[in-house]
Amino acid sequence: MDKKFIAVIGGGQCSKEEAKLAEEVGRQLARRGAILVCGGLGGIMEAACRGASSEGGTTIGILPGDDSQAANPYVQIPIVTGMGYARNVAVVKSAQAVIAIGGSYGTLSEISHALQSGIPVIGLNTWSLSRNGRQDKSIIPAQNPTEAVDKALDLITKKSRE
Amino acid sequence: MDKKFIAVIGGGQCSKEEAKLAEEVGRQLARRGAILVCGGLGGIMEAACRGASSEGGTTIGILPGDDSQAANPYVQIPIVTGMGYARNVAVVKSAQAVIAIGGSYGTLSEISHALQSGIPVIGLNTWSLSRNGRQDKSIIPAQNPTEAVDKALDLITKKSRE
Amino acid sequence: MDKKFIAVIGGGQCSKEEAKLAEEVGRQLARRGAILVCGGLGGIMEAACRGASSEGGTTIGILPGDDSQAANPYVQIPIVTGMGYARNVAVVKSAQAVIAIGGSYGTLSEISHALQSGIPVIGLNTWSLSRNGRQDKSIIPAQNPTEAVDKALDLITKKSRE
Amino acid sequence: MDKKFIAVIGGGQCSKEEAKLAEEVGRQLARRGAILVCGGLGGIMEAACRGASSEGGTTIGILPGDDSQAANPYVQIPIVTGMGYARNVAVVKSAQAVIAIGGSYGTLSEISHALQSGIPVIGLNTWSLSRNGRQDKSIIPAQNPTEAVDKALDLITKKSRE
Numbered sequence: 001m002d003k004k005f006i007a008v009i010g011g012g013q014c015s016k017e018e019a020k021l022a023e024e025v026g027r028q029l030a031r032r033g034a035i036l037v038c039g040g041l042g043g044i045m046e047a048a049c050r051g052a053s054s055e056g057g058t059t060i061g062i063l064p065g066d067d068s069q070a071a072n073p074y075v076q077i078p079i080v081t082g083m084g085y086a087r088n089v090a091v092v093k094s095a096q097a098v099i100a101i102g103g104s105y106g107t108l109s110e111i112s113h114a115l116q117s118g119i120p121v122i123g124l125n126t127w128s129l130s131r132n133g134r135q136d137k138s139i140i141p142a143q144n145p146t147e148a149v150d151k152a153l154d155l156i157t158k159k160s161r162e
Numbered sequence: 163m164d165k166k167f168i169a170v171i172g173g174g175q176c177s178k179e180e181a182k183l184a185e186e187v188g189r190q191l192a193r194r195g196a197i198l199v200c201g202g203l204g205g206i207m208e209a210a211c212r213g214a215s216s217e218g219g220t221t222i223g224i225l226p227g228d229d230s231q232a233a234n235p236y237v238q239i240p241i242v243t244g245m246g247y248a249r250n251v252a253v254v255k256s257a258q259a260v261i262a263i264g265g266s267y268g269t270l271s272e273i274s275h276a277l278q279s280g281i282p283v284i285g286l287n288t289w290s291l292s293r294n295g296r297q298d299k300s301i302i303p304a305q306n307p308t309e310a311v312d313k314a315l316d317l318i319t320k321k322s323r324e
Numbered sequence: 325m326d327k328k329f330i331a332v333i334g335g336g337q338c339s340k341e342e343a344k345l346a347e348e349v350g351r352q353l354a355r356r357g358a359i360l361v362c363g364g365l366g367g368i369m370e371a372a373c374r375g376a377s378s379e380g381g382t383t384i385g386i387l388p389g390d391d392s393q394a395a396n397p398y399v400q401i402p403i404v405t406g407m408g409y410a411r412n413v414a415v416v417k418s419a420q421a422v423i424a425i426g427g428s429y430g431t432l433s434e435i436s437h438a439l440q441s442g443i444p445v446i447g448l449n450t451w452s453l454s455r456n457g458r459q460d461k462s463i464i465p466a467q468n469p470t471e472a473v474d475k476a477l478d479l480i481t482k483k484s485r486e
Numbered sequence: 487m488d489k490k491f492i493a494v495i496g497g498g499q500c501s502k503e504e505a506k507l508a509e510e511v512g513r514q515l516a517r518r519g520a521i522l523v524c525g526g527l528g529g530i531m532e533a534a535c536r537g538a539s540s541e542g543g544t545t546i547g548i549l550p551g552d553d554s555q556a557a558n559p560y561v562q563i564p565i566v567t568g569m570g571y572a573r574n575v576a577v578v579k580s581a582q583a584v585i586a587i588g589g590s591y592g593t594l595s596e597i598s599h600a601l602q603s604g605i606p607v608i609g610l611n612t613w614s615l616s617r618n619g620r621q622d623k624s625i626i627p628a629q630n631p632t633e634a635v636d637k638a639l640d641l642i643t644k645k646s647r648e
Contacts, residue, residue, distance in 0.1 A: 003238075005230075005240075035239070060239065060241070062241065066255060066279070066408070068167075068256070076165075077197070077222060077239060078167075078256065079222070079224065079241055079252060079256050080252065080255040080256045081243075081251070081252040081255065081256075081410075082251055082252070082255050082279075082407075082408040082409060082410065083245075083248070083251070083252070083406075083407045083408055083410050083572070084390070084406040084407055084408065084575070085406060085575050085599060085602065085603075086245070086405075086406065086407050086410070086569070086572035086575045089243070089244055089245070089570070089571050089572045090241060090242065090243040090244070090245070090252075093228060093242040093243065093244050094230070094240065094241050094242045094243075102618070103617075104602070105598045105599075105601040105602035105624075106598070106602050108594070108597075108598040108601075108615070109595050109598035109599050109602060111594075111598075112591045112592070112594040112595035112597075112598055113571060113591075113595050115591040115594075116571065116590070116591035116592050116595060117228070117244075117571075125618050126617070126618070127615060127616070127617050128615075128616050128617075128619075129594070129613060129614075129615060130613070130614050130616075131589075131612070131613050131614075132588070132611050132612075133614075138591075228570070243572075244569075244570040244571060244572065245410070245568075245569045245570055245572050246413070246552070246568040246569055246570065247413050247437060247440060247441075247568060248407070248410035248413045248567075248568065248569050248572070251408070251409050251410045264456070265455075266440070267436045267437075267439040267440035267462075268436070268440050270432070270435075270436040270439075270453070271433050271436035271437050271440060273432075273436075274429045274430070274432040274433035274435075274436055275409060275429075275433050277429040277432075278409065278428070278429035278430050278433060279409075287456050288455070288456070289453060289454070289455050290453075290454050290455075290457075291432070291451060291452075291453060292451070292452050292454075293427075293450070293451050293452075294426070294449050294450075295452075300429075327562075329554075329564075359563075384563065384565070386565065390579060390603070392491075392580070400489075401521075401546065401563060402491075402580065403546070403548065403565055403576060403580050404576065404579040404580045405567075405575070405576040405579065405580075406575055406576070406579050406603075407569075407572070407575070407576070410569070413567070413568055413569070414565060414566065414567040414568070414569070414576075417552060417566040417567065417568050418554070418564070418565050418566045418567075441552070441568075
């Protein structure tokens with residue numbers, strides 16, 4: 001399997017600026033042949049799926065609840081877990097790299113689960129971390145959607161060569 | 163979303179006869195445009211995915227472990243849960259109908275979770291149940307792969323008209 | 325750790341007769357020093373917890389939802405999973421033996437997960453199984469609460485000596 | 487149920503200084519009648535359980551794996567989830583307040599899940615967060631174990647009066 005799966009994570013509610021970023025990330029992922037994984041709901045997730053769909057990309061939504069109808073209209077493959085926030089673990093584990101946009105504590109939990117599993121996280125206007133007063137630089141910053149997608153794809157390519 | 167998602171469940175190890183049934187179920191699901199959901203591993207799951215792939219169908223494997231490489235080679239969309247057997251819940255909830263072939267206790271847990279969630283289960287040479295001495299007829303029997311796929315698709319169509 | 329943890333599983337709604345059986349199972353588990361594990365809700369779970377509490381036993385309720393207040397009033401240790409039916413896996417895995425009383429498909433999923441994990445299941449008026457027309461005798465029948473508790477404790481003692 | 491459940495979270499490996507903090511937190515929780523919830527493994531979790539046990543407190547360990555024997559020797563109530571890191575959600579949801587000591591990304595995921603669920607988090611030498619360049623002050627700092635336990639208990643008391 002040489003397909004690339006990239007998760008886009010972020011809040012179920014977001015600003016217009018964040019939605020634009022997410023939509024552009026989705027479009028570029030699709031153009032470059034990557035499959036989009038997300039939590040399947042609104043906000044950043046919906047914007048990213050809309051972008052990917054508009055370019056003919058594939059979108060997977062791993063949902064917290066019991067109903068596939070809760071997926072945003074651009075999710076092509078709804079995965080229905082019925083496991084609440086525990087599904088956040090599956091969102092990031094199903095991806096080879098994660099792009100975080102904005103986001104609140106749910107997003108932070110996904111960033112953490114990704115880093116705990118050794119999955120690289122690229123951040124666009126998102127959390128930054130420090131531990132015991134020292135900055136933790138695990139979240140790789142990107143200035144814009146293109147840079148975020150470039151970095152995510154490069155990291156996957158590098159890892160697959162290891 | 164008018165796509166049909168059907169789960170094929172059964173043992174990670176199976177007899178040659180069961181594998182033939184599963185492969186034929188996979189082929190027919192693909193020919194009829196349904197998307198195959200399964201637990202992503204070997205045995206029945208692999209045979210069903212092989213059948214679906216051979217007809218150009220889409221296959222989703224919802225894996226128990228932490229590694230997408232554990233998926234059988236015919237899984238196109240690996241979902242990595244890291245949640246062990248709890249993933250059985252997501253396998254059935256992500257489908258609108260379930261076809262059970264042979265199987266052991268893991269399969270029985272998936273049958274149970276499906277029935278608990280109101281998702282119809284069609285059985286091919288699988289478990290039969292009775293409760294307090296009375297037969298439970300919730301598992302809909304099928305004599306062969308064609309009948310199983312017919313019944314699964316009919317049930318979904320009926321439900322969507324309700 | 326030489327404490328014995330025994331799960332009592334069964335419907336969230338049950339008949340008066342089943343509730344009596346569950347309460348007596350709970351009482352006897354407590355008298356014999358075993359800790360009761362259950363799904364924390366009503367019906368069989370509540371009756372078993374009531375019985376155990378009346379004899380000064382310890383009761384653990386592993387809840388599907390997000391709120392510890394959903395536990396029945398006899399649960400001393402509520403575990404809040406927020407994972408829906410996936411918590412069924414944790415209910416049985418946290419026990420060394422399982423006593424099933426009556427029950428519907430949720431109970432059957434717990435029986436299956438227990439058998440899949442090699443945890444013995446004792447049945448009181450519950451499911452019986454057959455596979456491909458052959459009876460599966462994995463559920464150990466008991467005629468009454470005393471016999472159920474005896475068998476569960478004996479099985480744990482035997483296993484710990486292996 | 488007026489018992490207080492407090493989760494102590496932190497790395498499975500930790501420095502001696504962190505272990506001392508955790509042990510003292512465990513001791514004080516026990517002296518003040520709170521029940522300790524944790525992830526059941528080594529490091530901070532073991533030190534906290536050791537402290538609580540030494541004062542006759544109750545300790546619950548919600549384990550990621552399939553084996554209750556993986557619990558540290560001071561866990562009295564092992565909950566076996568078999569769900570990997572998804573168990574982090576249950577660790578925090580089972581508590582009314584969380585004390586985070588040191589920790590790595592697993593701890594950060596627990597902090598995030600707690601904050602996402604509205605469960606207060608008190609931090610001892612742990613993560614600090616900022617979002618889009620602005621500090622997030624949701625983690626309540628404590629200078630020492632006594633202050634951490636005081637703050638956790640106070641917050642629970644306040645909330646129960648609301």
